Amino acid sequence: MKTILYSCPYVPAEWIAAHALRPSRIVPRLGGEAHAGAARWNGSGLCLLVRAWLGEAARRREESGLAAIVLSTTCDQMRRAAELVERVADVPVFLMNIPSTWQTVAAQNLYGEELKRLGRFLVTLGGQRPSAETLARVMLEFDEARAALRAARGRLSPKDFARALAEFQAAGSPDWRPGGERLKCEPPSLMEPLPQANSVDCSPGRDDSPSAQDFSPGKSTVWPASPVGTTELNTGHHPIPLALVGEALLEQQMEIFDLIEQAGGRIDLDASAMGERTLPAPLDRRALKDDPLAALAEAYFGSIPDAMRRPNSALYQWLKINMAERGIRGIVFRRSLWCDLWNAEAQRMKEWALAPLLALDLSDEERPNGSTVSRIGSFLEMLA
Amino acid sequence: MIDAPRQITLEEWDERRAALTAAGLREPPYGGPLGRHAREAGDARLFKLRFDNSTAALRLWNFLLTEEARLHAARAAGRKIVGTMKDLGTVPVMAYALPGLTAFYPDGAWWTPCVMELSDRLFAIADSLGVDDSFCPVRAMLGAFVNQAHFPIPDLLTCSVGATCDDFSAIAQRVEGLGHPILWWEMPHRRAPDPGEAAVKLPGGFVAPREQVDFVRGELERIKTALEALAGQKLDQRRLAAGIDAANQVRAALAELRLLCFTAERAPLPALELLVAEMLAIHFCSDRDEALAVLTQLLAEVYARLDVEQGYGDARAVRVYWVNPVADLRLMNLLEECGGRLCGTEYLFCHALDRIPTDLEPMEALARMALADPMAGPASDRARRVIRDLRRFRAEALVVARIPGASHCASEGQLIREAVRAELGLPVVEIEVPPLSDPFLPSLKTRLEALVETARERRGKNADCGMRNAEFNSCSCSSS
Numbered sequence: 111m112k113t114i115l116y117s118c119p120y121v122p123a124e125w126i127a128a129h130a131l132r133p134s135r136i137v138p139r140l141g142g143e144a145h146a147g148a149a150r151w152n153g154s155g156l157c158l159l160v161r162a163w164l165g166e167a168a169r170r171r172e173e174s175g176l177a178a179i180v181l182s183t184t185c186d187q188m189r190r191a192a193e194l195v196e197r198v199a200d201v202p203v204f205l206m207n208i209p210s211t212w213q214t215v216a217a218q219n220l221y222g223e224e225l226k227r228l229g230r231f232l233v234t235l236g237g238q239r240p241s242a243e244t245l246a247r248v249m250l251e252f253d254e255a256r257a258a259l260r261a262a263r264g265r266l267s268p269k270d271f272a273r274a275l276a277e278f279q280a281a282g283s284p285d286w287r288p289g290g291e292r293l294k295c296e297p298p299s300l301m302e303p304l305p306q307a308n309s310v311d312c313s314p315g316r317d318d319s320p321s322a323q324d325f326s327p328g329k330s331t332v333w334p335a336s337p338v339g340t341t342e343l344n345t346g347h348h349p350i351p352l353a354l355v356g357e358a359l360l361e362q363q364m365e366i367f368d369l370i371e372q373a374g375g376r377i378d379l380d381a382s383a384m385g386e387r388t389l390p391a392p393l394d395r396r397a398l399k400d401d402p403l404a405a406l407a408e409a410y411f412g413s414i415p416d417a418m419r420r421p422n423s424a425l426y427q428w429l430k431i432n433m434a435e436r437g438i439r440g441i442v443f444r445r446s447l448w449c450d451l452w453n454a455e456a457q458r459m460k461e462w463a464l465a466p467l468l469a470l471d472l473s474d475e476e477r478p479n480g481s482t483v484s485r486i487g488s489f490l491e492m493l494a
Numbered sequence: 495m496i497d498a499p500r501q502i503t504l505e506e507w508d509e510r511r512a513a514l515t516a517a518g519l520r521e522p523p524y525g526g527p528l529g530r531h532a533r534e535a536g537d538a539r540l541f542k543l544r545f546d547n548s549t550a551a552l553r554l555w556n557f558l559l560t561e562e563a564r565l566h567a568a569r570a571a572g573r574k575i576v577g578t579m580k581d582l583g584t585v586p587v588m589a590y591a592l593p594g595l596t597a598f599y600p601d602g603a604w605w606t607p608c609v610m611e612l613s614d615r616l617f618a619i620a621d622s623l624g625v626d627d628s629f630c631p632v633r634a635m636l637g638a639f640v641n642q643a644h645f646p647i648p649d650l651l652t653c654s655v656g657a658t659c660d661d662f663s664a665i666a667q668r669v670e671g672l673g674h675p676i677l678w679w680e681m682p683h684r685r686a687p688d689p690g691e692a693a694v695k696l697p698g699g700f701v702a703p704r705e706q707v708d709f710v711r712g713e714l715e716r717i718k719t720a721l722e723a724l725a726g727q728k729l730d731q732r733r734l735a736a737g738i739d740a741a742n743q744v745r746a747a748l749a750e751l752r753l754l755c756f757t758a759e760r761a762p763l764p765a766l767e768l769l770v771a772e773m774l775a776i777h778f779c780s781d782r783d784e785a786l787a788v789l790t791q792l793l794a795e796v797y798a799r800l801d802v803e804q805g806y807g808d809a810r811a812v813r814v815y816w817v818n819p820v821a822d823l824r825l826m827n828l829l830e831e832c833g834g835r836l837c838g839t840e841y842l843f844c845h846a847l848d849r850i851p852t853d854l855e856p857m858e859a860l861a862r863m864a865l866a867d868p869m870a871g872p873a874s875d876r877a878r879r880v881i882r883d884l885r886r887f888r889a890e891a892l893v894v895a896r897i898p899g900a901s902h903c904a905s906e907g908q909l910i911r912e913a914v915r916a917e918l919g920l921p922v923v924e925i926e927v928p929p930l931s932d933p934f935l936p937s938l939k940t941r942l943e944a945l946v947e948t949a950r951e952r953r954g955k956n957a958d959c960g961m962r963n964a965e966f967n968s969c970s971c972s973s974s
Contacts (some may be wrong), residue, residue, distance in 0.1 A: 155904035183683045186660040186901040193872050194905055198769055209657040216712050220682065223705065227688070282873055341931045419656045420663065420678040421670055454664035457624020458671050491656065 112177035112236060113282070115170070117159070117358075118188075119388035120208045121180055122410050123282055124252040125225060125403075128245045129237030131177060133282035137358045137384055138166035151194065157448040158474055160191040162360065167199035177235045180228070182206045184418045185451050210420045212411065219466050221411040225403060246402040251284035253393045253409075260386065264281050268377040269367035272359070276384055349376035350493050351437050353429065355459065356444035356452050358383035363444075363472055369483055370442065373490040378436045381429060382444055388414055417451045425455075426462060433465065440493050441467040442486075466493065496798050499806055501544035501764055501827070504529050509622040511552060519549060522784070524560040528552065531559045538611040544827050546767045550788075550795040557779055557788050561598070562644050564780045568596040569646045574724050577648030578777065579635075580662050581681070583846025584864040585652055585717055586777040591737025592725040598780045600651075601662070601742075602773075603763060604632040605891055606931040610821050616641070617929075623668060630661040630900035631821045631929050639669050648908075650724050651676045652717055657683040657870040660901040677720050679713040681864065682706050684871035696866040697848040699882070711861035719856070740782055742849050747789040748775050749847060754796050756837045756887040757880055760805025762796040765836040766826035768820065772839065776846045806830065812949040813837035815889035817880060817910060818897055825895070825938065832942040833950075838887040840880050844868055853924040875908040877913035884918060891949040893942070896926040921948040 119135075126133035126396045140162045153163060163181070169174050178201050183189040192205040207224050209217040240248070259278055263271050278286050299430040306387055352370065354377045359366060367377055381387040391413035397405040416426040432438075441463055445452050460467040470482060502510065508529040511519070531537040537559060538727050544552055569575055578585035578595040589597035608631075616637030618628070623640070624635045638644040653666045653676045670676045684702050687693035692704035722729050751771060755763050763771075771792060778785035799805060807830065814829060815838035822885070829836065845866040851859040868876040884892065892914050894907040911922045923945045925938055 151905065151908075154908065155899075156902070160904075183657060186658070186663075187904060189657065189683055189904050190902065193874060193909065205683065205685070207656075207683050207685070209680050209682070211678050214680075214716070216709060217680055220680070220709055230688070297693060311659065418663075420653075421676070422667060448901070448904065450629060450660035450664040453820060454625055454668055458668060460624075 111175070113173075113175050113178055114178050114232070114235075115166075115176060116180035116182075117163070118180070118182035118184055118206070118208065119383065119390075119414050120182060120184065120221075120410050120414070121206060121228070122225070122390070122406050124245070124249045124277065125229065126232060126237075127252070127282065127284075128240035128248040129229065129232040130240075131232055131235065131237045132175075135279040135282070136166070137276065137360055138162035139169075139361055141165055141169065155448060156191075157185075157187045158360075158446045159357070159449070160187050160194070161474070163188075163191055163195055164198055167195045171198075171200045176201050178202045178204055178231070180204045180206055182208045184208050184416070185449075187448065191349060202231075202235070204228065208411075208418075210418055212419050212424075218407065218411060222404065222407045225407060231427055242402050244396055245406070248284075249393060249398060249402055249406060255284035255286070257392065260389070263386065265393075267367075268371075268380065269364060272364065272367065272377075272380055272385065275380070275386065275389075279384070349372065349374055350439050350490060351376060351378040352440045352442055353377070353379035353381055353433055353436075353438045353465075354385065354427070354442050354444060355381045356383070356456075357446060357449055359444060359472075360474070362475075362477060364443070364477055366444075366470070366472075366482075369478060369486050370490070373487045374494060375440070375486075375490045377442070379429075379432050379438055381432070387428065388416075390414060398432060417455050422455075426459075429459075429463075433463075438465055440465045440489065442489075443467055443469045444472055445469060446473055496795075496802065496804070497547060499762070499804055500547045501800060501806075501830070502547045503544060504532060504540050507545055507547070507552065510547065510568050514549065515518065521556070522553065522787075522959075524564070525553065525556050528555055528559075531555075535559070536613050537609045538613065539609045539823065542932075543766065543823055544764075546764050548792075548795045550791040550867050551763075552769050553791055554767060554770055554788050557781075557784060558773075561780050565596065565598055565645050568780070574650070575646055575648045575723065575802045576721065577645075577651040579653040579666055579676075580658050581652075581654040581679075581864060582843040582867065583776045584654075584714070584860055585721075587737055587741045587818060587850070587860060588714070588718060588729065589721055590740065590782045591733045592647070592721055592727055592729050593603065594725050596780055597722065597777055598645060598648075599777045600635045600638065600645060600648070601632055602777075603635040603638040604630070604821065605634075605823070605929075606638065606644060607634050611930060620665075625668060626667060628899050629665065630897050630903075632662055633665055636665050636668055639672060639674060647674065650720060652720070654681045654864075655679070656681040657867075659869065665893075677717065679717055680709070681713075681867065681870050682709055684865055684867075684875070690712065694862060696844055696845075696862045697851060698866045698879065699877075700866050700871060702862075702865050703805065705866055707858070707861050710865050711857050714857055714860055714864065715957060723968055731856055733859075735852070738850045738852060738856055738859060740786075742852065744775055744778060744782065744786050744789065745847055745849055747786060747793055747876065748772065749849070751789060751793050751796060752839075752847070754793075754800065758800060759809050760803075760807060761811065761835040762799040762805045763792070764806055764826070765816070765829050765952045766823060767792070768836055768839070769823070769826050769841070772847070773819075776843055800906070807833075807835055810950075811835040812953075813888060813944045814945070814949075815839070815880070815892050816841075816895065816909070817892065818842060818895040818903070819898060820895045820927045821929040822927050823929060824935070825927050828935065828939060828942060829893075832841055832939060832940065833946045834891070838888045840868065840876070840883065842869055844879060869902060873902075873909040874913065876906070877910045880910055881914060881917050884914065884920065890920065890953060891945050892920055892922040893945065894922065894924040896924055898926055921945055921952065 113132045113134050114126045116136050123133035181192045198201040209220050211217045352375045390409040415428040443456050456469045508527045511527050518569045532540040573596045576589045577600045578597050586597040589595045616634035617883040619637030619640050620633040655663050656679050687703040693701050694707045718729050774785045812834045817840050819841040850863050896903045
């Protein structure tokens with residue numbers, strides 16, 4: 111199956127999958143910048159994500175299954191990156207217009223029209239235009255898988271949960287499970303009430319022990335019901351619950367989770383760009399039956415909070431609710447140079463949050479540097 | 495008999511003005527010695543600039559430097575103030591079509607740190623709010639909203655978002671977070687129409703899908719409703735059409751001024767005054783009628799100089815096309831000091847210079863104009879327009895001025911440079927210009943001089959192969 115590569119949370123995986131193509135949402139990896147088409151942009155003021163996309167496109171030039179790259183207009187650098195990536199990639203690049211405004215019917219309609227335009231593009235790649243029934247079925251499958259993922263949060267370590275989210279989105283299949291295990295879920299009926307995120311139970315077996323490979327849902331995830339982090343195991347103290355907010359962590363930055371745990375904390379709310387914040391809302395089944403594409407648009411455009419939206423008040427509302435629910439005591443704010451939309455929020459969030467905030471400037475170094483390690487340690491020492 | 499064009503210092507201008515006043519010079523109410531802006535208002539950068547010596551230029555500068563006072567006077571007179579952020583040339587046309595409204599660009603505060611040589615402390619305030627120098631100088635606007643020492647806080651704030659720069663979008667969100675409500679409106683990324691899709695040609699030559707024009711029109715309707723509520727009057731078609739006509743008069747005057755200056759044998763106006771004149775088009779410097787009067791007087795001065803074949807430099811000056819406005823006005827003087835002259839500009843708002851169509855329903859015309867914003871589309875669109883103008887004005891070299899921290903400058907300059915080199919083979923330089931460039935002036939000067947020398951050398955090669963009078967860019971021996 112041909113693959114469509116993208117990183118924007120507002121691009122619905124199920125819309126691509128319903129066209130019989132494989133959606134793969136990734137955080138692009140640095141490392142392909144040596145390619146001539148990408149290297150000339152080093153040091154130009156491009157943000158980390160755009161440079162990583164150039165590297166990713168260069169690295170995948172020979173990849174046979176890749177059909178296209180979908181970028182979006184969620185920030186100016188990514189909007190402009192489409193022209194650059196097009197020059198490096200061997201496949202077509204589609205730029206999807208994601209409105210910054212969201213409170214008007216016109217903005218919602220614009221998003222819906224962009225989904226249709228994306229659909230037409232996918233057909234030109236060999237995709238199959240889905241019937242309403244096909245789309246609804248695929249949507250339900252993804253919805254179910256995401257519900258299982260959400261439910262697993264409390265049963266996985268924060269790092270494993272982050273990895274699970276990333277792997278699920280990269281795999282682009284509702285059948286994906288950690289370790290390749292496939293859950294035997296019956297496709298839900300359109301007439302059934304929507305399962306709540308934390309109440310789905312379709313696991314092959316239930317196991318209360320915390321494990322990275324244990325992905326079975328069904329446990330209550332009301333914090334702090336379940337997981338035991340390494341800090342608790344090692345010290346007997348309850349780790350300090352933290353929220354991770356901001357840009358996506360690159361693969362080599364996942365070590366941040368370990369560093370935080372070693373310092374006595376734990377990421378209990380992943381509000382980074384690849385975290386649970388960017389999962390679409392559970393589907394409205396009644397709307398799904400009437401008009402699946404509209405329901406899809408609502409689940410994504412109508413629910414995912416982000417710094418880029420204008421106004422971005424929904425981001426703060428989402429954080430407020432989830433931080434309170436999980437007893438968050440501090441915010442780790444991940445940012446990098448030239449990401450204006452997140453950088454401008456750091457100080458504002460610091461003033462807004464009732465919890466202390468640590469702004470971590472992470473760039474493209476291979477591993478978190480000594481300064482980062484020290485700052486995390488000091489932050490948690492202060493919170494202890 | 496007119497005085498020979500000459501660039502003079504602030505002190506020289508004050509002496510000259512005193513003499514002219516004694517000889518009967520009459521000025522508008524905002525007139526006066528230019529030096530007062532530096533000595534009394536803290537506009538210290540003026541001491542380091544060189545100004546055109548015409549009374550038209552004196553009026554232009556006084557008009558520009560009294561905008562804040564004009565806004566406060568408008569507020570005191572009971573007029574409603576509209577802060578139109580980011581759209582560069584669209585909402586002000588609508589606002590000025592309604593009685594009782596005065597529109598301005600809070601974005602214009604980006605020049606305040608330069609003009610006041612940082613004594614305004616606007617950057618320091620922005621720093622304290624977490625908006626540091628990784629953002630473009632428009633962050634000064636945030637400081638101005640906080641200290642309220644510059645423009646009055648508007649009665650209505652609008653801001654275009656979507657296909658705009660991140661710096662501005664992020665800073666505007668901070669402004670709203672400080673308690674200043676904003677009416678956000680969406681500018682979609684302008685894209686090429688798909689095959690078979692209904693398309694519309696925009697002013698300036700870009701093409702966009704019909705549905706995008708319709709969308710922008712809908713957004714402008716929301717703005718119109720808000721403006722009507724603020725003014726307490728309807729903005730009907732007749733009023734809007736009249737507003738468009740008035741805006742077109744300003745644009746026509748500016749278009750004539752640009753054409754004359756860019757194509758004359760010798761430059762009748764310096765680059766600095768031309769830059770300031772262009773800025774009047776986007777929001778009329780808070781007084782539409784006076785903006786037209788200022789431009790009209792500048793035009794008269796230019797015609798008078800052309801009549802007697804007077805101008806700056808000589809015919810050997812290298813014809814330079816300039817992309818992006820500079821954060822430090824001093825750079826425009828530097829161009830001439832290096833042997834160049836301005837022959838074409840694209841200061842991010844070429845759509846605000848194009849004539850607004852009058853054979854369309856007014857809102858449709860405004861929507862098309864708004865969507866023609868060069869920043870709303872891909873850099874390749876903008877490069878095409880630059881190339882077209884380079885040919886039109888027979889420019890010999892290109893300067894891309896990089897705005898520090900600006901999200902669009904990370905890639906756009908290079909794409910434009912590559913396109914120009916590939917198509918025209920012209921020498922090109924990209925320079926980053928901070929709000930106070932003094933420490934960098936030696937290196938900036940060296941780079942501009944190198945550009946000018948390269949262009950002259952190329953000119954010589956073209957002449958050697960018999961191309962002196964031919965289209966410069968078709969010479970096979972040209973080099974970049």
